[in-house]
Amino acid sequence: MKSPVRASVKTDIETCEIREFERPEIPPGAGLLKVECAGVGGSDPEMYRKPNTAPCIMGHENVGAVEELGEIAAKRWGLKKGDRIALHEYLPCWRCEWCLQGDFRLCMEADFFNVKDRFNTVRYGTCNADIAPHLWGGFAEYMYLAPNAVIHRVPDGMNARVATLAIPLGNGVQWAVLDGGAKFGSHVLVFGPGQQGLGCALAAKAAGAQTVIIAGLTRDRARLDVSLKLGADIAVNTEEEDLSKAVMKATGGRGVDVVVDTTGDPSGEIAEQAIALSAKGAWLSLNGLGQSAPIGEIKKRYLTVKAPRGHSYRAVESALKLAASGRWPVELLCSHDYGLEDVHKAVLATAGRHVDNAIHVTVSPWKKA
Template identity: 75%
Template sequence: MTAVRAAVKTGIEKTEIREFPMPRLGDDDGILRIESSGVGGSDPEMYRRENTAPCVMGHENVGTIEALGAGAAKRWGLRPGDRIALHEYLPCWHCDWCRQGDYRLCMEADFFNVKDRFNTLRYGTCNAEIAPHLWGGFAEHMYLAPNAVIHKIPAAMDARQATMAVPLGNGVQWAVLDGGAGLGKTVLVFGPGQQGLSCALAAKAAGARTVILVGLTRDRARLDLSLALGADIAVDALQEDLTAIVMAATGGMGVDVVVDTTGDPDGSIAELAISLSAKGAWLSLNGLGASVPINEIKKRYLTVRAPRGHSYRAVQTALDIIAAGTWPIDKLCSHDFGLDRVHDAILATAGRGIEGAIHVTVSPGRAG
């Protein structure tokens, strides 16, 4: 059996290359040759977390099907040689949420419901000791489980751009499908990371009239880039008066949609988001430690949700946006590393060691 090289997290911010046997092919599963795997915004947190090793990370995966069981080929409508992008979810496929294509809420895939996240099957975060071991994209090959969620992609689509399907899918979900951004709406996005830039792009692609992206002074390069990726106004909240800018842009009415992608650790963004919202606005608030005043929500008739993951529809819409070639997706794909430099790739995403990283990818066929 062929040995497969994989970058394995072995401890807190430690990675080493290990070899695993190529999974045996059954009737209902397959083998994917990884072309490129994106480093997600949550990966640096996963990398420094205790009790999550050994693990083959990498959950934004794109590749070519190398082998496929007959049952899997019939079920997925695919064959060897087809190129695909995957969700990280490995859901049950029989609950109401799965039947709606909303795998993020499946009880077997939802991080907030499972008892042991590390030992729950999910691409990029589960225990590598669970056979057949290759549960992440930072490897030469990956196991295609029978319950994998798959999107076929065009033969000519750039692999690194295709890894944006998950973060851009988050943008579509959070800003548009859950947030209500669309024709004529004004949208405020906090955080110019890969998720925030994706929210701005998705909102503009959906027809939003004005998109305002907010960051800090250290984010200047990303704020400037956002103007090519859907934002109409980019605000440095440390140097500029955000409230004055929002009210000037909306004629004093406030915005129709707010999306926070920062995590809002102290709850200050939730409070600010409410104060900048128009009556009837939709808010996607991301702070696990934040609280919101119900009286203000009632007075302003606000709809509040929390941004969480992506549906099948969201990721397919993201892939359609990438395939259309209308937006400069390549500008988001800032750095690419080989398998031997997974450690550097994750740290770069965290803003450590390498400057200017936005969406970093790991391409196993690349040297260095």
């Protein structure tokens, strides 16, 4: 008999425990992934403290090696046992208009904002672990590779912890470059030096931005320091410095061409700042669900406002290649690594609790305690 699969399962609000699951039989169109490493995403602390979302195997930034593979899946994905891959969290339908035109983020079966019952909708890292075959998250020894999974090959020799940056760096590529339009000569402002914001700074600089400014708070000091090694030209502690003066000095009073807010600030203050610091014709990516923006000012400045909505295949593939290029010390983002028994600590560290200077925290399921 095959050994059971060990997983860290969220059982209540900010509570988890190790449970064992039967290793599933793999049908011809699916596979099984031996998880090497799973990143703790910026949204995971929120998921961890939500009520009515247990039992759940969290972990949606997942990297591993193919352990088992059905014949149909092998042909469809072009994979074989032992190949190393990274996964999107999305499990799209692959038949709707959005999937067929390459934007599976907006598939009604994958779009987090449109599904009626998020917890019982199958998506890696956030769904009900009672749904067979149960292994829907990366905080486990193995994961089920569903027939509709979105898969990337991991570049040869890439460290597994670095490879888990595919999703947060992919968000940076998507929000700052593909959606935000950062390019050669651009002036870019990023709010928030977390894993997403640092990804935006890196992506913008890699795309040729002339000036990348990143804004954070006093508690973000270590992250702001790292940002200067990962694409940012100027790091501003907004509790000690005047952001407006810093931006206008850096841009000759013109303002920035691209703004990305990665903070999710509900107050609306960042939206107001973003507009005030923008040059005419700038692109703004505003992330706060509770924010509002003055249409009059947007019209006067001829601004384009978008909302960041996850990542495309192109963005994540670009992020993996960027990380593998060796041009940037992306390993600096990989701050803390925990074993399966310490998932609770890993998620709290990502939330900035009990651990100093955490940036991108990972869980290595096979790591010995």
